[in-house]
Amino acid sequence: MSIHSHTRLLIHLIWSTHKHEKLINSKFRILLNEFLSKYSQDHSFGLVTSYVNADHLHALIDMPADQSVASIVKLLKGASSRWINQQEEQGRKFSWGRGYGAFSVSESNIKSVIRYIGNQEEHHLRKNYKEEFDLFLHNYQVDSGNR
Numbered sequence: 001m002s003i004h005s006h007t008r009l010l011i012h013l014i015w016s017t018h019k020h021e022k023l024i025n026s027k028f029r030i031l032l033n034e035f036l037s038k039y040s041q042d043h044s045f046g047l048v049t050s051y052v053n054a055d056h057l058h059a060l061i062d063m064p065a066d067q068s069v070a071s072i073v074k075l076l077k078g079a080s081s082r083w084i085n086q087q088e089e090q091g092r093k094f095s096w097g098r099g100y101g102a103f104s105v106s107e108s109n110i111k112s113v114i115r116y117i118g119n120q121e122e123h124h125l126r127k128n129y130k131e132e133f134d135l136f137l138h139n140y141q142v143d144s145g146n147r
Contacts, residue, residue, distance in 0.1 A: 015100035022054035
């Protein structure tokens, strides 16, 4: 990449477990966040913050210029599901569901998105995953027919 290329591409990623099942217990949620942070560092892309819920994940990524959103999601989903399945305590086969949501974040909204991701427990007292995801699709004017 040329020294003259500069990018700042912030993407809020959301994806769920297979069939939206609540498969990730509180211990694994903490460990998985730590795994994702280390994995992102090792693979040279910026994980600004993440939060693992029992049935879905939120991550704010500072995208590198030489990778696509799809390739980052594939890396994160693949590596994290392999890691979860290697843990003896998991007890059953784990997999993420198909697809994901990727939503652009402006520089002026970074702090509010970080707060939003960090307040997932409180947020999900009012909305479940499907309601939350549908609201993202609506707010970003994404046609939900191609999900």
